[in-house]
Amino acid sequence: MKKRFDQLLAGYADGDAISQEARMLRDILRDCGFESDIFVPGDSVAKDALVDCRLLEEYDANAVEGLILHYSTESPVNEAFVASNGRRIVKYHNITPAQFFDGFDDDIAAELRRARSGLGAVVSVADEVWSDSAYNASELSSFAIKKSKVLHLMFRVDEFEGGEDAGIKAQFGDGLTNWLFMGRIAPNKCVEELILAYAYYYHTINSRSRLIVAGSQHSCPRYYAMLRLLAERLGLPNVCFTGFVYGGRATLYECADVFVMASRHEGYCLPLVEAMSFDTPVVTRRAGGMPEAMGDAGVMFDNLKPEELAVLVHRVCSDQDLRGEVMESQRRRLDVIHARDVGREVREALGLV
Amino acid sequence: MVGVECDKDRPMSDKEQSSDSMVLMVAGRDRSGDLRRDVCAEEMALVDPALRERMADGGRVLALRESVTENDFIDCQLEVLGVRTQLDLGECELPESSSVVGRVVGAVRGFVWKLLRFAFEWMLFHQNVINEQQAITLAHEVRLRKRENEDLRKRLDALESKLISSLTGES
Numbered sequence: 476m477k478k479r480f481d482q483l484l485a486g487y488a489d490g491d492a493i494s495q496e497a498r499m500l501r502d503i504l505r506d507c508g509f510e511s512d513i514f515v516p517g518d519s520v521a522k523d524a525l526v527d528c529r530l531l532e533e534y535d536a537n538a539v540e541g542l543i544l545h546y547s548t549e550s551p552v553n554e555a556f557v558a559s560n561g562r563r564i565v566k567y568h569n570i571t572p573a574q575f576f577d578g579f580d581d582d583i584a585a586e587l588r589r590a591r592s593g594l595g596a597v598v599s600v601a602d603e604v605w606s607d608s609a610y611n612a613s614e615l616s617s618f619a620i621k622k623s624k625v626l627h628l629m630f631r632v633d634e635f636e637g638g639e640d641a642g643i644k645a646q647f648g649d650g651l652t653n654w655l656f657m658g659r660i661a662p663n664k665c666v667e668e669l670i671l672a673y674a675y676y677y678h679t680i681n682s683r684s685r686l687i688v689a690g691s692q693h694s695c696p697r698y699y700a701m702l703r704l705l706a707e708r709l710g711l712p713n714v715c716f717t718g719f720v721y722g723g724r725a726t727l728y729e730c731a732d733v734f735v736m737a738s739r740h741e742g743y744c745l746p747l748v749e750a751m752s753f754d755t756p757v758v759t760r761r762a763g764g765m766p767e768a769m770g771d772a773g774v775m776f777d778n779l780k781p782e783e784l785a786v787l788v789h790r791v792c793s794d795q796d797l798r799g800e801v802m803e804s805q806r807r808r809l810d811v812i813h814a815r816d817v818g819r820e821v822r823e824a825l826g827l828v
Numbered sequence: 829m830v831g832v833e834c835d836k837d838r839p840m841s842d843k844e845q846s847s848d849s850m851v852l853m854v855a856g857r858d859r860s861g862d863l864r865r866d867v868c869a870e871e872m873a874l875v876d877p878a879l880r881e882r883m884a885d886g887g888r889v890l891a892l893r894e895s896v897t898e899n900d901f902i903d904c905q906l907e908v909l910g911v912r913t914q915l916d917l918g919e920c921e922l923p924e925s926s927s928v929v930g931r932v933v934g935a936v937r938g939f940v941w942k943l944l945r946f947a948f949e950w951m952l953f954h955q956n957v958i959n960e961q962q963a964i965t966l967a968h969e970v971r972l973r974k975r976e977n978e979d980l981r982k983r984l985d986a987l988e989s990k991l992i993s994s995l996t997g998e999s
C-alpha cells in the first residue's frame with residue numbers, strides 16, 4: 476500500500492496562487508510514489524472544484540506519512556495540522572497585516588490577527604517550514620524552527636496561457652493606452668495609489684487611456700466602495716473595474732500597455748510573473764516578496780508621489796529605449812523561471828534525491 | 829502631453845531633494861539618480877489648478893483609510909457622501925479633436941448636446957432629489973441605530989450591575 480502525503484488548505488479557488496501551487500505539489504508527490512490529496516474546509520471551496528480537492532471531514536490524521544499545511548490565514552485546517560501524525564511541513568505564504576483591514580472590515584482584521592497569533596503554535600509542532608520567499612522567511616525569524624527553507628512559490632507557466640476572449644478584446648483592445656492591475660481588490664494592494672497616479676496621467680498626460688482594475692471586489696466591499704468613490708470624485712470615467720477574470724486573463728494582459736502594482740504587502744505576487752510571460756512591461760513597488768518575483772527585471776519603485784508614478788508609467792509606455800530595456804530584462808528573467816526544475820526542488824526538500 | 833527639457837547637470841531643487849528616498853530600479857540597475865531627476869522635472873510640469881482641486885476632493889475620500897473601526901468608516905462615508913449628492917452637467921466635457929473630422933464630429937456632438945439638454949436637466953433634477961433623500965435617510969438611520977444601541981447598552985449595564993449586586997448580597 477502506498478504511503479500518504481497530503482496537503483491542507485484554508486480555501487480553494489480557480490485563479491488562486493496557493494491553490495495552483497497545491498495542485499502542482501500534489502502531482503509531484505504522486506510522481507514520487509505517494510498517495511496525495513488536497514483537503515479543504517467545505518465552506519471554503521466551490522462545489523465544482525471538488526474534483527481537485529477533498530473535504531476536510533474526510534481527512535484522516537492518523538493515515539498520513541507526511542503533511543503539508545499551506546498557512547496564510549486562520550482556518551480549521553491549522554488545528555487539523557497540529558493534531559496530525561507523521562512528518563509535518565508548513566508552507567508559509569505570509570499573513571496580510573491586519574491593520575490594512577481596520578475600518579474596512581473588522582471581522583477580517585480580527586481573523587488576520589488571530590492567524591498571526593496562532594502562527595507560533597503551528598510552527599512549533601512543524602518538522603520543517605518552507606517559505607514562498609526570503610521575505611516570508613524573515614518574518615519567521617523570531618520563532619524556534621527546526622528546519623527552514625525558502626522554496627519560491629511554485630507555478631506552471633503553461634497555466635498562464637489561454638485563448639483570446641472576444642468580449643475583453645472588444646472592450647479594451649481599442650487602441651487606448653491601458654494600465655492594468657490584476658489581483659484581489661484588498662486594502663494592502665493600495666489600488667487607490669494607482670487611481671491617484673492615473674488621475675494625473677489621464678488629466679494631464681494622456682486622456683486616451685484607461686486603468687483596468689481586474690480582480691474580485693468581494694474580498695473587501697467597503698474598500699471597493701472607497702475606490703469607486705475616489706474614481707468618481709477624481710473625474711475618471713476610464714477606471715474600469717472588471718471583477719474577477721479567469722479565462723480571459725491572457726487577453727487582458729495582451730491588451731495592456733503596462734502592468735502596474737502598488738501593493739505594500741505581498742508574499743511573492745504571481746501576477747508580476749504572469750504579466751512578464753505575456754510580454755507586458757511591469758512597473759511595481761519594491762516591497763515584500765515582489766523583488767524576488769521580479770529578480771533583475773522590470774521597473775521597481777518606492778516612495779514615489781502619485782504624479783511621479785504617472786510620469787514614470789508614461790515614460791515606460793512612450794520611451795522606446797527604456798521600454799526595450801525593460802522588456803529585455805523581463806525576457807531574461809523568464810528564461811530563468813522557465814529553467815526552474817520545481818520537481819527536483821521539492822524532491823530535494825523532501826530528501827528524496 | 830507633458831515634457832520639459834531637463835538639464836541633467838543642474839543642481840537639484842528643494843522639491844527634488846525632498847524625494848531623496850525615492851527608489852527607481854530599471855532592469856536591475858539603480859536609476860534613482862538619473863531617472864529620478866527626469867521624473868521630478870516632468871512631474872513639476874503637471875501643475876494644473878483644476879486638477880489640484882480635484883485631487884483635494886479625492887483626498888477627502890481617502891480619509892476613509894484612516895478609519896479605525898467599521899463604525900468610524902460609516903461615519904466618514906456618510907460625511908463624504910453628504911458633501912456632494914448633486915450631479916452637475918457642467919462637469920461633462922465634450923471630447924475635442926484638432927483634426928477636420930474631429931472638429932465636425934465635435935460640432936455635431938455639441939449640437940446634439942444642446943438639443944437634448946432639457947431632457948438631461950429633467951432627469952438630473954429627479955436623480956439629484958433621489959440622491960439627496962437617500963443620503964439624508966441613511967444618515968438618519970445610522971443615527972437612530974446608534975441611539976438604540978446606546979440605550980440597549982445602558983440597560984444591559986444596569987441589569988448586569990443589578991444582577992452582580994443581588995448575587996453578592998445573597999452570598
